[in-house]
Amino acid sequence: ELKSEKLVNKVGGKFKLTALVQKRLGELMQGGRxxxxxxxxxxxxxxxxxxxxxxxxxxxxxxxxxxxxKKEKN
Structure with missing residues (x-):
């Protein structure tokens, strides 16, 4: 099994993996340990x-x- 497939399966899908990576990268870039x-x-x-x-x-x-x-239209 490729590492990328392992990651996708571990978190439950490509979309969830992308969201998790994006969130965590943001935390690290803002000084997270x-x-x-x-x-x-x-x-x-x-x-x-x-x-x-x-x-x-x-x-x-x-x-x-x-x-x-959701934006309401008047």
Missing amino acids: PLIKDIEGKSMLEIVIQEILQDKITIDDGVSPEPAE
């Missing part, structure tokens, strides 16, 4: 992937896409 120890030489994306593979973060942590706001 990595949840894995071996980060030297790794990009932020590689850190997020390792966090998912090591079950440090999951889609159940409340990470979900923002619902689209």
Whole structure:
């Protein structure tokens, strides 16, 4: 099984994986601490992937896409 397939299956689909990665990358870019120890030489994306593979973060942590706001027409 390819690593990408493993990631998709682990979180329950490509859309959920994308939402989780996007949310976590944002947290790291704003100064969030990595949840894995071996980060030297790794990009932020590689850190997020390792966090998912090591079950440090999951889609159940409340990470979900923002619902689209419905605009009412007057």
